[in-house]
Amino acid sequence: MGPIAVFDSGVGGLSVLRELVAQMPSEHFLYFGDSANAPYGTRPTAEIRSLTLAHAERLFDRGAKALVVACNTATSAAIGALRARWPDRVIIGIEPAxxxxxxxxxxxxxxxxxxxxxxxxxxxxxxxxxxxxxxxxxxxxxxxxxxxxxxxxxxxxxxxxxxxxxxxxxxxxxxxxxxxxxxxxxxxxxxxxxxxxxxxxxxDGSAGTARETKRRLLDAGLLVQQGEGSVTIENSLDSPAILALSRQLLHAPIFPGRESFDK
CATH class of the missing domain: 3.40.50.1860 (Rossmann fold)
Incomplete structure (x- = not known):
């Protein structure tokens, strides 16, 4: 069974990946950040949609069993087009909480x-x-x-x-x-x-997105619940600096002291 692909315009989606790993520790994740084209938020909608569809196609071609669009901007611009192109795939977006x-x-x-x-x-x-x-x-x-x-x-x-x-x-x-x-x-x-x-x-909406991803995979019979999971991080910049930053952010503390109401 292929990995869960997690896509973002850059390194931001790592905040969602953290929640995905926490809730599904036996899963294999392939994270792709498009930092070469970041930020998406100032680009025209058509361009955001085109970039998102192209990266999704590449991730599905590599065997991804599901796609988490861990980017509010890409979700807003492209989630409908993604689901129309791949109606039988598990595709989850994120929205402001x-x-x-x-x-x-x-x-x-x-x-x-x-x-x-x-x-x-x-x-x-x-x-x-x-x-x-x-x-x-x-x-x-x-x-x-x-x-x-x-x-x-x-x-x-x-x-x-x-x-x-x-x-x-x-x-x-x-x-x-x-x-x-x-x-x-x-x-x-x-x-x-x-x-x-x-x-x-x-x-923020990361915990809710992770819960929805887990539910959708379980319903589809695609959830891995045993064994040791893994995380692979890739970025369109493909530089040591951006990959080092990505690994740092994946493990950095965020929301210090916040109660776990959304876990």
Whole structure:
């Protein structure tokens, strides 16, 4: 049985891969990050879709039994096209954890920190309409944050200045929660916490995506539940530096001190 392919525009999807490995330790994973073309969030929708479909085709050609699109931007732009091209495959996307935020803060103020592409797509508009009633939702694009994470710059004054500028309108509204709507962003959770303070809950969708992947594989009779799993990491840059950063991020602590409500 082939591996579970995990795809992202760069290194961000490693935050999802961590959850996948935690929930399915006997599985074999093939992670591919397209850092050569990152960030996706500032690209036109058609280009994001074309890149995502091309990488998915290559991963399926290599024997992947399932595909996890561990990128909010690529999911927003291409998940429908992926499922239309491979209707019999297990294909799972990710979306901002807005439903979780609304359930935990009914009637509250919720910021959504994401890429420009994720926030402009119809998929996000539908998510808003479906689950954000009675809440005040503030969209906050932050394309620069992807580039900070791609460089491995997860802390420091420059990052915090960028975050403070982007988050200023959200913080002025007194948010109850901040949804990290890009899989790169959890790796900067420490810097985000310093900017937003201790009382704003930080949420992401990686654990829910891992649960859905496990459920879909189990239903399809494709879940491996015994034996030792493995992780293979590849990147379109194919440089020692990006592969070393990927291995570092796979094991780096994120969301320190957060309760495990979404496990």
């Amino acid at each position: 807005l439903k979780l935020a609304v359930s935990r803060h009914p009637g509250g103020c919720i910021g959504v920190l994401a890429t420009e592409a994720t926030l402009r797509e119809e998929k996000f508009a539908a998510l808003l309409q479906r689950c954000a009633e009675n809440c005040h939702i503030l969209k906050c694009p932050c394309p620069e944050l992807v580039e900070f994470v791609e460089r491995g710059e997860l802390t420091g004054p420059a990052l915090e200045r960028c975050l403070a500028a982007r988050l200023a309108p959200v913080l002025a509204a007194g948010p109850d929660a901040l949804v990290l709507g890009c899989t790169h962003f959890p790796f900067a959770a420490g810097a985000i916490r310093r900017v937003v303070g201790p009382d704003v809950e930080l949420l």
